Amino acid sequence: MWAPSDPIARLNTASGARGWRSRHGRYRLVGTVCLSCDAVHFPSRRVCPSCRSRDLAEKALSRTGKVVCAAEDRTPLAGHAGRPVSPFAIITLDDGPSVLAELVEVEAVTPGLRVEMVIRKWRRESNGLYQYGYKFREAR
């Protein structure tokens, strides 16, 4: 079947296995909670950076958050040419951790804007697989 959405870029991306390992984080913002000091991390950690504990539990973090700061990138990465210039922002999730993510369906972004997670396509990898992940739009 002819896939119309993205050409397969020639540059090398990490193997499909790497995308497979990170899918829960990309699809559902699954991070980790430290069972000894209650710190919440995103992306998932194996060792708590605060207390060095290895006793962590996976947790799907809140899908809503607040924009801390935003910027625009007008020089697209390979594989992203032709896409609209979309702002990216640091977003503090309601559970605590911050993520750097693209914003979609927004015109003006101001710090403090409430946003919610949506799943969008990030890019197509050199093995042809599509990599999907979180982006954010204004909360409804």
Added chain:
Amino acid sequence: MTGLIGAGVAVPATRVAPAEIHRVWANVPEQVVRRFGVIHRAVPEPDTDTITLAAEAGRAALGTSTVDAIFLGTQTNPYATRSAAVIVADMLGLPPHVFATDLQCADKSGTAALLSAIAWVSAGLGETALAIGADTLALHAAPGDPLEYTAGAGAAAFVVGAEDGAAAFVRMASAATDTPDRYRLDGERHLRTTGSAMTATGVGLEHHVGLAFERLGVAEEIEHLAVSQPDAATPRRIAKTVGAPPSTTDAGLVADRIGDAGSASVLLSLVRVLEKAVKGERIVVLSYGAGASSDALLFRATGKPLMSEVDFMLDNAITIDYPTAVRYERRYAGHERLIGTYE
């Protein structure tokens, strides 16, 4: 009783007006474009495809609940062999023992998924099932093909459960014959049609929809028709075919704001009808898939609200011009990397 207990929709916010497209191509008389009744059609952004739309609609339908099975009807899966339903199941966080499968039957895929979910629950194979119809037809309309005026994108999802919910399923009927009126060949991007001899004479749409409706055998008056909508004029054409008053299709009209959402259009129409239907009203769902086949489903509304935000999704439009739509839909075949991109 088996019924629809939840619903969610997803439509790209970016829209283009067919009049804009006509300014460039002018390949049919202007009144032909106007007769479609489509004010805007949806344009999938470059980071949107069938899977992301299906995941968004599925998430809205599920909320925090979970299901035992997921059926995804689509004719525009970005993968040839990989199941989109499986990817969507993981995106929704469903447990790994979920039953997931894709269904493909042109624009009828949406009701095929809904019927599979209803059959799954009615047979007692599970308590709840998720049925999604999702398509990005806009990416498969050839530049300059009149189909480009209306081909849009969208997704709609229903949670089916063993209770009446917002609408109780009553019965179904179907019709299918080998009628090649519109199709996409393996390895090709664009849909082809066999021309007006097949599409304008009623051997496809009107014949199959009529057969399925007749078989459904609804003698009493129906209050609502939710139908497949390649354009905004087709619902009334279908109403005329089955002998229902044209006003029965009004509550389910969605194509005027988003164009042809493929297999999602009939489900979007049903969601919109359910937001307006009152207790006891009869709803007939009529889908049509080119190729050709048709499903007819009879539901009885219970008056319970679905809270699907369908009208917000339909009205929430970011209007773009045709050149921008061309860029978003990758209508130019370009280099793999353009000058000015970083690696």
